[in-house]
Amino acid sequence: MSEKRLNEELSAVEAALASLKPAASLSDRDRVMFLAGRASANAYLPPTQRLKTQWLWPCTTAVSLLLAIASSGILFLRGTAKGEKEAAYAKSNQIQTAENTPQPLWYEHTRKETPEVKRQRPSSGRDNIPMDLLSLNLLIAEKGVEALPSPSWIPIGPEKPPRRGPIMQDEWKMF
Amino acid sequence: MDGNDGNLTGPIGPELLGRLLDQHADRLELYARQLCNCPEDAVQEAFVELARQPAVPAEQILPWLYRVVRNKAISASRAVRRHKSHELQAAGRRGAWFDPTPGDAIDAAAAVVILEDLPQLEREVVVARIWGGLTFQQIGELIGATDSTAHRRYESALAAIRRKLRTSCLKKD
Numbered sequence: 001m002s003e004k005r006l007n008e009e010l011s012a013v014e015a016a017l018a019s020l021k022p023a024a025s026l027s028d029r030d031r032v033m034f035l036a037g038r039a040s041a042n043a044y045l046p047p048t049q050r051l052k053t054q055w056l057w058p059c060t061t062a063v064s065l066l067l068a069i070a071s072s073g074i075l076f077l078r079g080t081a082k083g084e085k086e087a088a089y090a091k092s093n094q095i096q097t098a099e100n101t102p103q104p105l106w107y108e109h110t111r112k113e114t115p116e117v118k119r120q121r122p123s124s125g126r127d128n129i130p131m132d133l134l135s136l137n138l139l140i141a142e143k144g145v146e147a148l149p150s151p152s153w154i155p156i157g158p159e160k161p162p163r164r165g166p167i168m169q170d171e172w173k174m175f
Numbered sequence: 176m177d178g179n180d181g182n183l184t185g186p187i188g189p190e191l192l193g194r195l196l197d198q199h200a201d202r203l204e205l206y207a208r209q210l211c212n213c214p215e216d217a218v219q220e221a222f223v224e225l226a227r228q229p230a231v232p233a234e235q236i237l238p239w240l241y242r243v244v245r246n247k248a249i250s251a252s253r254a255v256r257r258h259k260s261h262e263l264q265a266a267g268r269r270g271a272w273f274d275p276t277p278g279d280a281i282d283a284a285a286a287v288v289i290l291e292d293l294p295q296l297e298r299e300v301v302v303a304r305i306w307g308g309l310t311f312q313q314i315g316e317l318i319g320a321t322d323s324t325a326h327r328r329y330e331s332a333l334a335a336i337r338r339k340l341r342t343s344c345l346k347k348d
Contacts, residue, residue, distance in 0.1 A: 004311065004326050010333040013340065016280040018305050020273040025200035026215040027222075032196060033189065035219070036226030040186055047229075 186229055187236075195236065196222060202306045203244050205272060209298045210248035212255055217247040238313040241303060245317060281340070289339045297332035304329055 006014060045053060139147050200218055207214030221243040225231065231239055272290070273283040290298055296318060303309045303317060311322040311329070318325065 006330065006333070009337060010330060013333045013337045014305060016340075017286065017301070017336070019278060019280040020283055020286055021276055021279075022201040022205040022306055023271045023274050025196075025204050025218070027196075027200055027204070027219045029193075029196055029200075032200075032219050032222050033193060035223045036192055037189060039223045040226040050229075 187225055187231060192222065192226055195225075195240070199237065199240065202302075203240060205306055206241060206299070206302045207244050207248040208272065209295060209302055210245065211252040213251050214248065217244050217251055220247050237307070238309060238316065241307055241309060241313075241317055245299075285340075285343060289336050289343075292339065293332055293335060297328050297335070300325055300328045301332045301336075 136148070200222075203218045203221065204214040207217040211217060221240055224243055225236070225240060271283075272287045273279075275283040290301065293301070299318060300314055303314050304311070309317065311325045314325040314329075315322040320328075
């Protein structure tokens with residue numbers, strides 16, 4: 001208090017006030033010491049290590065988050081592109097299959113069904129039976145030979161001439 | 176010990192921290208009480224903050240503590256004003272400023288009444304000077320003024336206290 005002098009009256013007031021003792025602290029000393037000790041743990045580390053301990057986990061978390069977002073974005077974009085590509089591929093493949101794949105013989109026959117063949121074909125609900133070899137095998141294995149479609153509708157070549165009746169005696173005579 | 180234990184090169188140790196707590200916690204709380212209703216919290220946070228510092232020059236510890244306590248007390252006071260909580264308002268009224276002793280040259284309760292009547296900045300200057308033991312330069316830095324301004328405010332506050340003390344004595348007579 002030697003910086004600037006006060007007059008006597010003010011010095012007396014100052015001394016009177018200084019005689020008062022501040023009330024005891026309400027702070028919990030042990031708690032303050034504990035908190036201070038915990039807080040000071042970082043202060044004792046060298047600066048580089050302090051930076052590491054302070055920023056290691058936040059940085060790791062931030063990097064992981066960014067990677068996760070980037071990966072999700074890439075997967076999403078790739079998924080969309082792949083979907084479009086697959087759809088286009090499937091479409092082109094379908095067309096190609098329909099045009100270029102050699103069909104079994106019966107398929108050609110069925111496609112070339114004449115009205116006559118169609119008429120001969122039994123309408124017993126067998127229209128939808130797949131007629132490739134594997135399907136036929138499965139059908140036989142499941143339902144037996146009886147389940148096979150009637151061969152009557154399968155064209156077997158040019159129509160035979162109508163059968164004549166029994167040989168007449170006149171004809172025998174000719175021989 | 177006034178925080179002048181030589182130059183500190185590293186973080187503050189537990190022994191010094193304990194000594195600072197024992198010697199200055201009550202004075203710091205009295206100072207914080209001029210600014211907020213929860214002085215012990217401001218002081219506690221200031222000491223924890225001090226322990227976190229990698230290095231504080233020894234002669235700067237006490238002014239540093241007063242500055243941090245002031246900042247924290249002002250922040251707490253603003254928070255209380257924002258929330259306007261009745262509990263916090265009530266909490267602010269608890270705790271006495273001084274412990275009355277037989278050797279007191281002035282009645283503690285009367286001193287509190289008189290100090291409470293002073294403008295806040297003058298109260299701060301008086302408490303920081305008389306019980307904190309800070310220099311006028313340090314007080315000036317604390318309140319953001321020059322040391323002359325701090326001294327002027329101190330003188331004016333003491334004069335006001337003297338007038339009020341005389342008035343109260345005359346009333347008693």
